[in-house]
Amino acid sequence: MPPARRKKGEGQWALGYFTPLNPNEQVKKDDDGLNVRQRVLDLYARHGFDAIDGQDLRGRLRWWGLYTQRREGIPGGQTATLEPHELDAEFFMLRVRIDGGALSLEQLRAVADISTTYARDTADITDRQNVQYHWIRIEDVPAVWERLEGVGLSTQEACGDTPRVILGSPVAGVAKDEIVDGTPAVEEIKRRFIGDKAFSNLPRKFKTAISGSPRQDVVHEINDVSFVGVRHPELGPGFDVWVGGGLSTNPMLAQRLGAFVTVDEVPEVWAGVAGIFRDYGYRRLRTRARLKFLVNDWGAERFRQVLQDEYLHRALPDGPAPEAPAPDARDHTGVHEQVDGRFYVGAAPRTGRVSGTVLNRVADLAESVGSDRVRLTPQQHLLVLDVPGDRVEEVSAALEALDLKVRPSTFRRGTMACTGIEYCKLAIVETKQRASVVIDELERRLPAFDAPLSLHVNGCPNSCARFQTADIGLKGMLMTGEDGTHVDGFQVHLGGGFGEDAGFGRKLRGLKVTADEVPDYVERVASRFVEQRQGEETFAAWVARAEEGDLV
Template identity: 35%
Template structure:
């Protein structure tokens, strides 16, 4: 009797694919597919992630268009784009991406409608200005996030740019780390307001000034969202020279011990949950040649106030920086071209992306800063954003993501404009996140108002696209609280009305803060 082969699980399939051919080795296949026009092997499609490529939803694709389009993610080291790079990004957006471009929550930039045939030229253009897509996605260490005003902020604790560069350089395309159980996220912070959100990183380093004036880094491990929702554990302190060896040691532990049978339980935080933090710290210490100094948790400000909006004097003489809100990271070709023109007009040199999908223009002659800020506002890039626009985030959404149920970017823009019109004088900063699916890529569980795409019943009893409402989340070190489910769901077309009603009810209530009011909507 012949037994039918056992169906391969998703995790087993991914592990087999990685074992048969390293994701880094798919580059030669990309060039071959581009030249020959041959259909991409389905298993190579998984490997393409190692070069920042994901297949996209056909939602906006013409019915007769059979082209296989991709989203392409470009790593911005330190979150930075200088003027030359900005021009190249605009050129790629115009020629190869149908005018698309969005900043992400890991200080990267994404294009859509990318064709395989165009990848060799896109890679050439990126390389010509020092940009890359290597390890922008896949089961690898992702882009190291850091404060966008490293080295220029007068209030910073430490300039960590050299630390960030060393980690990124050591990990980029490193075959020792090209086959992890899943992605691995690192953050390095020297900012006084902790704007990298260390609580949700797999591994993070927060600069702390010692009594003798020297800088040490507070090390935290195992943070995450979605299926790995947990606050990172603080495990002690290391010196700047110890950051890189500790980083490699943690990744090796993760590589060798992470769950490869279930991708929903394959993050570093799951190892820590299984072992306990004491065992994890003990094993980590045994792999180091130096001693991790004892932990001593420090206080952090609330995530609602972690930003750099407005005009600020830089440490660099006669220079300023301008923090600006976009709308859930969307910039597009029009926005890129406007930035290029304004940079050239006012002699600005660079921008940096933030982990909240906004930007900071970092090298602006002080004499030009006010005029530039005014023109930025006129084109919808806001140095002094409303309390609704400042903290709005949205994932890729239904238009391009295969996992999404609901639309996001357009919904975020419309919601902000609606709330600004209805409540022009609203005095509290409101963090809002709109997500197309439960993967929560826009961090719905750490904001005041989190919206997650789902199917709901409309008034006629029909199943339609909508949102599930979560409320009351924030980051604040050990005081962090994840948002709570409300069991309130509504169709997508009722989004503006429902959030307006929440704000109206709060304003007519006796509650002292929006968060206190929102938590009355949560389920126990």
């Protein structure tokens, strides 16, 4: 009788599986991704794109925010068939990490100047509060780094298997209704752990969110670890801890640990959760390497126990769950009074797409009214803080003149889009411009529509624009047109969302629309919602009870 086979592990370091189990793990074992910076400075920036080692080009450069850009003219049907080198352009997308979305005017001007000088005036506000450039040459990267680091910004660990940018409430420290200001925790995590090689080789990306706002404005349900503001009946204001959220092709909502931490304890607990991911996270199969799979297998109770016993070496107190925010409360567009009597003004660009030219004008505008602070949001929006009451209308009008809508339509306010095929090597269809056209069409066709509605347009299944959690989520795909040729299209997801009834959108069998049909489809479904809506019913609640025929 042959000996029993040893069960194959998941590649967890804590269980003794240190042998690299896939090519990505081998690359990280060969050299820490943070080390590529010196090769950029000494070699690649001097000798150009062709000098870049392949493992650095499509691997370690991500540790410094760099992804190769999609070569122009490659159709979506070839995204999954061409070799990586055939998809690469000799330009880069470069992501600037802006933890908490907080920028001084000096920082904003640096971001803007890099855009106009090195990135062909491109700048996208992402749903991670980053700014993303395109058309960056490797020869210019040292100058870009010098400019950013001179004002306290960086691209370090903006991508890669690392702790990515920390989402923070865009109104931290200024909102009248804030439970607790999470800014000190964001800054301490950044100071102590970003760039620390103890956390620079994680199984996959690691996403963090910290907000003490009752609006719950950092999509805590889909981050690897989140700290959500609550008031403990005995211990006062602090945070409720959530772990294991994530989207992409296997979406999962985060689970509450039921543990309460103060703002001072957040960094230590963050390091414990990140340490569990590093040590117990699955490394054998990259498709199972996100923290959500470990949390799903372990459950919240076991995860909390390991965190307390092996990493914190103390028990955490139980705490209350956060109260559900009002529908659509996470958004910060419009004019809002701050705790100090001044105002913040929130504006919606078109799907996060701005430019260095526009950002410089925003900086000039803020400075003209005595403000030195701008914030970016997880909804791809922008806020100007500290506006005097008698200058609010002036600021609002000036932002509107830049096509940054302070009083946006429902469709401008709720539409997000990922980078799409214009620049992204993973995309199948175009997104940004298409979403912009949809906004214009719906504003023209449904001018009186004012119910909250989110429309998220994604160029592939990876959900960078969070299509599963939108009222109407569109996942890019190729469809067969009437003449038998491939045309851009979308699979439709309906009724996703966050908050008390958080969940993923409903997929109806065969519900797909071509790109050209999107305005007609959204108009049709939005109109039926208005006709059948009961009181203040949300779109997601209507979708849950609607007849299938009303959703097609």
